[in-house]
Amino acid sequence: MRAMDAAAPGSVPLADPEARPEPDASAPVSAPAHTTPTVRPTLSSPGPPGDAAPAPPALAEDPEGPPFGHATRQLLAAAVVVVVVVGLVLRFWTRSDLWLDEALTVNIARLPLHDLPSFLRRDGAPPLYYVLLHFWIELFGTSDLAVRSLSGLFGVITLPLVWVAGCRLGGRRVGLAALVLLASSPFAVRYDTEARMYALVALLTVLGFLALDRSLDRPRPGNLAALAVVTGLLLYAHYWSIYLVGTILLWLAFEAVWGRPRWRAGARASLVAVLAGCLSFVPWLPTFFFQSRHTGTPWAVP
Incomplete structure (x- = not known):
């Protein structure tokens, strides 16, 4: 009765079943023990800078693929080294004799430099490889292994460069796949072991x-x-x-x-x-x- 007498005019009638009693401002408000507060993400809205929670920084895209851990990077580097070494062995493991085109190439490369242009006029090839082979022969001689090793060197240098090119195109996995394919390709191995x-x-x-x-x-x-x-x-x-x-x-x-x-x-x-x-x-x-x-x-x- 005391509460009813204290009600101010204009308050919600108690007879209304849809009405909810207003909370007492003097009573402390506490969440029920069985409920868990939920944190909802909010969009930034106009207002003072400190009102809204700062948005998390955007992740930068890695042009070389998803990030790798330290152990994975070490394993990947070891795989690249192993594949290059295997490619090196394949390119210097040759026992066949020189064939006709190789023998002609070596004979032209052994000439004095000033005679190379006149002989190449009848050979049908540009001069760069012959000039390089000329100086290579002066250093290492004219054995089959010596004259073929220049091409083998070019092939081995190409392997890590293909790895880099593959990484530039599609990431580390693409680079490793390109490296494995080139290192083991019979076509590439054959021409990397020719004195051409x-x-x-x-x-x-x-x-x-x-x-x-x-x-x-x-x-x-x-x-x-x-x-x-x-x-x-x-x-x-x-x-x-x-x-x-x-x-x-x-x-x-x-x-x-x-x-x-x-x-x-x-x-x-x-x-x-x-x-x-x-x-x-x-x-x-x-x-x-x-x-x-x-x-x-x-x-x-x-």
């Missing part, structure tokens, strides 16, 4: 990819100079590189005009660098045209 220029071409191709990849993202003078140098070396290593360089020029021209905006500046700079590398081949053009008329190159005049 094919292992050099493969090495320069991978170097060219790495130089082009860096030039597209960071068109700095050093990256562009490396791209120009590798382009020129490719053309002087094998004439089949003309098709590769031509395809790259067409692709860069497309990217420079219609490509992704973030690549357009790099594509324009890389296009100039590749063209500069092509200009280095101009002094050899008279010999190239002579070979196309008088040797058995694929584009020779019948």
Whole structure:
């Protein structure tokens, strides 16, 4: 009765079954023992900076794949070393004799340097590998193992570079897969054990990819100079590189005009660098045209 007498006018009538009694402001409010408070994420709203909880920092994307622990990184590095060593053994484990093209290559490389251009006019090949083999023979002699070891060296150097290229393309797992495939490929092992220029071409191709990849993202003078140098070396290593360089020029021209905006500046700079590398081949053009008329190159005049 005392509570009813103290009710103020305008309060909720007690006869209303839907009404809920207002809590007493003087009584302490405590959560039931069986309930657990739930923390709900809230969106940032206008107000003082301290009102809303700070959002967790966004995780940066790893361009080389998901993060690895320390033990996993050590295991991965050990796997790369083991695969490279296996590839090295395969490339220097050869017992066959030199075949005709290898013997002709060695005979030309043994000539004095000033005689190489005149002999190569009848051979149908550019001079880079012959010049390198010439100096290699002066150091290590003309045994089968000695003359083939230059190509083996090129093949072994290519292995870790393929690992790097694979990591740039798709992460560490892709890099390891590319490394295993190249190290164990019978096709690659065969040409890495021949005294011919094919292992050099493969090495320069991978170097060219790495130089082009860096030039597209960071068109700095050093990256562009490396791209120009590798382009020129490719053309002087094998004439089949003309098709590769031509395809790259067409692709860069497309990217420079219609490509992704973030690549357009790099594509324009890389296009100039590749063209500069092509200009280095101009002094050899008279010999190239002579070979196309008088040797058995694929584009020779019948």
